[in-house]
Amino acid sequence: MAKKNHIHMYELITLKASGRKVFKCMLVDCTHYLPERELVIGRKSLCHICKEPLVMTREHLEIKKPVCEPCRDIRAKRREAMIAVGRGGELLEEADAD
Numbered sequence: 001m002a003k004k005n006h007i008h009m010y011e012l013i014t015l016k017a018s019g020r021k022v023f024k025c026m027l028v029d030c031t032h033y034l035p036e037r038e039l040v041i042g043r044k045s046l047c048h049i050c051k052e053p054l055v056m057t058r059e060h061l062e063i064k065k066p067v068c069e070p071c072r073d074i075r076a077k078r079r080e081a082m083i084a085v086g087r088g089g090e091l092l093e094e095a096d097a098d
């Protein structure tokens with residue numbers, strides 16, 4: 001069974017049957033998900049990079065793998081560097097793997 005007392009690590013997934021996007025917890029054995037994306041606002045989620053808790057906001061609704069602000073900054077810098085060497089596309093696709 002799923003552990004009850006943990007902070008979920010939300011990931012935006014697309015339901016194949018309806019094509020709807022919902023946030024689901026990606027931790028092993030946890031089947032928790034939110035039927036409406038907006039419900040995630042104000043909830044805690046674990047950052048996909050550093051695994052520290054962050055509070056979900058409206059800004060996170062379109063982000064497949066939510067990350068905390070420090071990690072987002074680091075990633076933005078990395079992306080700029082990648083684009084600078086002409087590999088920006090690769091990095092963007094990484095976040096989209098199913």
Ligand SMILES: [Zn+2]
Nearest residue numbers: 008025030032
């Ligand atoms: Zn969970």
Ligand SMILES: [Zn+2]
Nearest residue numbers: 047050068071
């Ligand atoms: Zn982080």
